[in-house]
Amino acid sequence: MLIGVVGKPNVGKSTFFQALTMAPAQRANYPFTTIDANRGVGYVEIECVDKEFGIRCNPRHGFCENGRRFVPVEVMDVAGLVPGAHEGKGLGNKFLDDLRQADALIHIIDASGSTNENGEPVQPGSYDPVNDVKFLEEELDYWIKGILNKNWAKLSRLEKTTSRDKANLLSEQLSGLKISQPEILDALKESEVDEKDLESWNENEKIKFCRSVRKASKPMVIAANKCDMPAAKENIERLKKAFPEYIIVPVSAESELVLKEAAKKGMIKYTPGDSEFEVSNPQQLNEKQVRALEFISKNVLKIYGSTGVQRCINAAVFDMLKYIAVFPGGVSKLADAEGNVLPDVFLMPPKSTALDFAERIHKDMAKHFIRAIDVKTKRALGADYALKHRDVIEIVFGR
Ligand SMILES: Nc1nc2c(ncn2[C@@H]2O[C@H](COP(=O)(O)OP(=O)(O)OP(=O)(O)O)[C@@H](O)[C@H]2O)c(=O)[nH]1
Numbered sequence: 105m106l107i108g109v110v111g112k113p114n115v116g117k118s119t120f121f122q123a124l125t126m127a128p129a130q131r132a133n134y135p136f137t138t139i140d141a142n143r144g145v146g147y148v149e150i151e152c153v154d155k156e157f158g159i160r161c162n163p164r165h166g167f168c169e170n171g172r173r174f175v176p177v178e179v180m181d182v183a184g185l186v187p188g189a190h191e192g193k194g195l196g197n198k199f200l201d202d203l204r205q206a207d208a209l210i211h212i213i214d215a216s217g218s219t220n221e222n223g224e225p226v227q228p229g230s231y232d233p234v235n236d237v238k239f240l241e242e243e244l245d246y247w248i249k250g251i252l253n254k255n256w257a258k259l260s261r262l263e264k265t266t267s268r269d270k271a272n273l274l275s276e277q278l279s280g281l282k283i284s285q286p287e288i289l290d291a292l293k294e295s296e297v298d299e300k301d302l303e304s305w306n307e308n309e310k311i312k313f314c315r316s317v318r319k320a321s322k323p324m325v326i327a328a329n330k331c332d333m334p335a336a337k338e339n340i341e342r343l344k345k346a347f348p349e350y351i352i353v354p355v356s357a358e359s360e361l362v363l364k365e366a367a368k369k370g371m372i373k374y375t376p377g378d379s380e381f382e383v384s385n386p387q388q389l390n391e392k393q394v395r396a397l398e399f400i401s402k403n404v405l406k407i408y409g410s411t412g413v414q415r416c417i418n419a420a421v422f423d424m425l426k427y428i429a430v431f432p433g434g435v436s437k438l439a440d441a442e443g444n445v446l447p448d449v450f451l452m453p454p455k456s457t458a459l460d461f462a463e464r465i466h467k468d469m470a471k472h473f474i475r476a477i478d479v480k481t482k483r484a485l486g487a488d489y490a491l492k493h494r495d496v497i498e499i500v501f502g503r
């Protein structure tokens with residue numbers, strides 16, 4: 105699972121990435137601060153199952169706080185994208201190619217309207233961020249079209265001269281984008297080109313198809329960043345009206361970073377996603393820090409309910425990709441050999457079965473699969489049992 109953080113330059117992508125992963129990334133108020141993609145580990149939050157068993161877990165990866173379990177997910181921060189990127193403008197194609205492997209995208213926009221289309225600083229509120237959503241969609245569509253066009257003549261010929269059909273040929277050509285053949289079939293239907301020979305597609309039909317491919321292969325959440333600035337409020341309302349099809353999350357990446365850093369230093373108690381924080385030791389804070397924390401509380405948490413960073417990654421993984429979290433466990437034992445209770449939890453794609461889960465834990469478990477057990481109810485489950493979010497599953501296997 106890889107989540108890509110995208111957007112035009114200077115909107116706060118690296119700040120968001122850093123707030124999510126606490127991995128260092130260069131940040132500054134000018135375009136193209138980031139050139140090479142940064143990769144790090146962020147966390148999605150789920151309600152842990154440990155309290156249902158009356159125990160406390162010891163995660164091997166990630167962490168658990170007050171029954172909220174944070175499960176690792178890989179995150180990538182890439183260079184900013186400007187209009188014309190698919191033709192190589194800005195850092196153009198390099199950026200786009202970094203995105204191939206992403207399962208979903210978080211599109212960071214500057215909701216305060218203080219950066220123009222090239223990411224240059226302008227008077228807050230003077231640039232309309234509604235433009236940025238359309239522009240990014242288009243850049244991605246044209247980028248996909250570029251990948252198709254590279255081999256269009258060859259694909260058309262193969263369709264005519266071999267037994268291979270369109271879906272098969274196109275899914276091979278687009279395989280790097282993480283799109284499946286059934287998704288390609290859906291995209292062909294949605295763009296109404298499923299009955300037309302590749303040779304006869306016009307430019308308009310190609311772009312319509314690419315749009316469908318983009319929606320299927322790179323589902324997107326919109327992070328309306330810099331919501332701490334007064335100009336953002338009205339823009340966020342307009343964005344929600346203009347794009348009802350998107351999940352739009354008000355975000356203050358900068359605030360999340362400040363809160364996480366303060367929590368790390370022991371100044372405050374704060375768990376990512378919280379709607380408030382608690383000052384642990386008021387004496388430890390200087391006047392500037394007090395003011396910064398008060399600002400965040402008043403202008404972000406009280407208005408929007410959280411800094412939004414955690415909500416974005418959760419929305420990408422659970423609402424857009426529809427993944428579920430499943431815990432391996434045993435009816436008689438929830439700990440591993442080292443005594444770690446519920447040490448693992450796996451993020452599984454939708455429609456995963458008990459057998460898929462066995463495969464995910466270990467190939468041999470799937471090969472010698474006998475049955476699965478729902479550890480919460482102790483009910484036996486077959487190989488094709490459809491897993492549910494927060495299931496705890498034991499796999500019984502032979503040798
Ligand atoms: N007010 C406010 N400013 C922010 C926020 N997040 C980022 N910024 C500022 O926006 C500027 C750009 O931040 P970066 O994280 O470097 O932006 P980027 O999108 O990675 O920029 P490039 O790498 O140049 O594309 C910096 O001055 C940040 O301090 C936020 O939530 N609120």
Ligand SMILES: [Mg+2]
Binds near residue numbers: 130
């Ligand atoms: Mg950056």
